[in-house]
Amino acid sequence: MNNQNDHNTSMDNLIPTELIQSLVDNYRSNQLEAINESLNIEDAHSVWFDLPTLKNFVTEIEAHAELIDQNVKDTDLGIRFYYAAYPAVPESSVPAEYAKRHTLVMIPTKKLNNLNYDFNPIENTSESLAVAGLPTNALALNHGDLIPPGASIVESY
Known part of the structure; x- marks a missing residue:
């Protein structure tokens, strides 16, 4: 049981x-x-992601980081949550009612010299973004469900 x-x-x-x-x-x-x-x-006050999406993101971070550095330790990897906001006219894949509302963007991090730097494991480098510079594309997670505009009846807090 x-x-x-x-x-x-x-x-x-x-x-x-x-x-x-x-x-x-x-x-x-x-x-x-x-x-x-x-x-x-009326800005969003919560963002929801389903568990499979979060697990997939963590798995992707681990897999790509290991391709770059086979000795990378789990304790050296992490995720930074950036507060962000959608533009006044969101891109077509984002609901129009998300305009100007808060969201979260999750970015992988990697420890270097005891500091947790933003890290893009799809780039073929073991350097942090702070050392390597910003790439054209980065492994990141966004587009959770926002409340509002979603119904707050599902929230406890």
Whole structure:
């Protein structure tokens, strides 16, 4: 029998729900309110990605990084989440109602000299983006589901 209590959970991954709510409330009453007022929009306050998409992204990072450096350690790889916003007229693959709203762009990172640099593992180099310069294309993840415009009924916080 598998239920949620049968799985071991790292104490590092447990956050009191009161703290989560406080953090979300702080964002909504400060940054989100300022953005909504200054841009005269109802900006997104959450972005959702399905688990297979996230797992695929991590697998791609690991596979491409290993092609460049067979000795790369998992502990040297990571993901940086950039806050971003869609343009006033989003590209055709992005819903029009996402215009000007927050999103996240996820970029792989690689540790170099104890610093976690943005890293593009599809480039044939073991250097970080800071060392190598910005490429034409980069391995990245974006286009999650935004709320709003999606229904906030699914959110707990």
